[in-house]
Amino acid sequence: MSIERDKSPIRLAIAGLGTVGAGIVKIIQKNADTLALRAGRPISITAISARSRSKDRGVNLSGYAWEDDPVALARRPDVDVVIEVMGGEDGPAKACVETALKFGKHVVTANKALLAKHGNALAALAEDCDVALRYEAAIAGGIPIIKALGEGLAGNEITRVMGVMNGTCNYILTVMEATGDDYTDVLAAAQAKGYAEADPETDVGGFDAAHKLSVLAALAFGTKVDYDGVQIEGIERISLADIVNARDMGYRIKLLGVARMNDDGLEQRMQPCLVPAASPLGQLEGVTNMVVAEGDFIGQIVASGPGAGEGPTASAIMGDVMDIARGLTMPVFGIPAGDLRAAPRSASGSDAEYYLRFMLLDAPMVLSKVTGILGKHGISIDRCRQYDHDSDAAPLLIVTHNTNRGVLDAALAEISALDVSLAQPVAIRIENV
């Protein structure tokens, strides 16, 4: 069981020189001596590729070979590891990664969309080619959660993994609560400051975070990546009223991804949830990400840190590069790609408490009718609150005991059809942590 170490320089190629690519150049230039000492070998950049060669990126690139074509970069014989930080689920990023793997180069990527859509095929390809495909930077930015989940907790059967993995959404929800401004106004302000994209749909629609969740789930449960199996709901319809009401009842609203293995299959949800205000998730503010992992022996661990940005993403990329340089590699999703199970999608989902908000006509018997319908469906009420109101429309809040979403939806449809129901009822899952 002797440990042999490769002392030859490890030669990197970087495909993509946006913020993250430039950050990788900086970390390698600044920390070269420490990196070499830790890896037991020099870490050097051989070649780079990006769309524009002439753009000033604030780093000295003169020592590196230039390739216009990332696929040509991936084929270079003087490269051991290709770092893909271009982004995009298809096109050049996919071609670059596939080519690199086929040419026997390890790949480190920050590309969650690519992994969510093509992770299974890429994992199989990497393992066939006997190289590593690593993606710490793709999930929750600088937090080394892939390492924690896939290696640190490898003794456990993972029972649940969840997280706030989109900084833009958490920033918007945090600001809405702090300022009392509406979603639309906060989003516009975030866009003006550059915290949200001009086209924010990928973030606020929950898709970016869902990409990450699907990859985490594969690693946690040894299942094939099933992005299409994620139930996705964005934050666009979260109202200020719900944020304020949730806070009054001891909760905060987060765009929370949850993956768990139920008896009938894998449950993957990315949706706004209420979490206890005093829990770590409830206390999370701004753009910080947080992942909670639970296992049969560990209980629960919580990790938080910067979910994006030049430095944190470069840090995560370099964690993977250092592992490869040190000879630490393993199957892409913890077990061989061929052994990943195609888990059925959980049809019923797990039961939960729900926060319900109704807008009802202020008239006799109304509360009785609503709670009667809930009761008829077997939904029992933990807490109920009706706020003072100026008009004939009375807002009613209910926190239920554990119930199933399908049962709840049937009850809500019935309540919604009542004459006294003045607006579509709101139901938000409470994820207890």
Added chain:
Amino acid sequence: MSIERDKSPIRLAIAGLGTVGAGIVKIIQKNADTLALRAGRPISITAISARSRSKDRGVNLSGYAWEDDPVALARRPDVDVVIEVMGGEDGPAKACVETALKFGKHVVTANKALLAKHGNALAALAEDCDVALRYEAAIAGGIPIIKALGEGLAGNEITRVMGVMNGTCNYILTVMEATGDDYTDVLAAAQAKGYAEADPETDVGGFDAAHKLSVLAALAFGTKVDYDGVQIEGIERISLADIVNARDMGYRIKLLGVARMNDDGLEQRMQPCLVPAASPLGQLEGVTNMVVAEGDFIGQIVASGPGAGEGPTASAIMGDVMDIARGLTMPVFGIPAGDLRAAPRSASGSDAEYYLRFMLLDAPMVLSKVTGILGKHGISIDRCRQYDHDSDAAPLLIVTHNTNRGVLDAALAEISALDVSLAQPVAIRIENV
């Protein structure tokens, strides 16, 4: 750069069958299939050793060879990895670990005292013998912080690492705040419940947590383990008044370990500190541990989880075992033992804000005298609060701006010598996070 995997069974020996040892047996028995799938090879226990063979530990040990002597266990030819969970910085634990390494077996240990005292020699021995020595379970229990710091953040120059790493102390401080009971009473209650040892000195004196800090510092900064260089102060002298006053001023008191590299050397402190109440460290309650790591590119990550107990410790041990089974090993403290620097101990320490509590005679000119002495030493005051009082003794609280401890101590000595100073002033460092 081909990845070859060893598919032969990996054979474990467990030295010590207390709570943790029994937990390791349970995790291997319960999760055998998953472990084998993830490791790519079966994980099996060959032999065990403990003080009493006949004791019922609630697990079936009939399939394992028994050794009365842990050193004999460590020599067995049918063992690849020795798991040392006996404890104790010398004696049988040390002999067992040294023997295992010399006989070419990898070692996984939960023994922080052993590493704090003999870590440098053991690291050199392990590397000479070309085997791994792993210790995730020794530091912050189930939190995979050794992996996060040594691997996940390996791209960074670590700038500061700190943590609450003794659950007993944090439990006592949390209960004191919640109940208003004195230290002595809370400690007695904790002992009655089994949360604190009959001889609590190792915990409440800060020594256990200091062991952990010294190991973390070596990994973070690439320095030799220097346990004797840790400034240690326990929680025995924390008064309820300080807990309450700190809370009133927006802080909470934690037994916090901090390691940082200053211009004049390595600073290692394990002492009660004030931390902002709204920070993750400030919100930490009960026996949970938390470690905060900061680096030049990552910024800051925070990890929390159970710091002790059967399941979490077994989880951490198995994370190490799985790494070894997967062939993932590296130098004990991240760089070769021979390259670890013998960093000088920082003489001056880093500046900080301080919380000061004085008990002063209620008389004219007293506040002026006290603040005048602080000012003469160049210590400026951020906030000051004097509470209402029934007697002639007036409690005065001051939060200073950044100052040096040496300067502060000189000022406090001068104040203490005043006629109007009725008790030894209290000074607690504020660690901003």
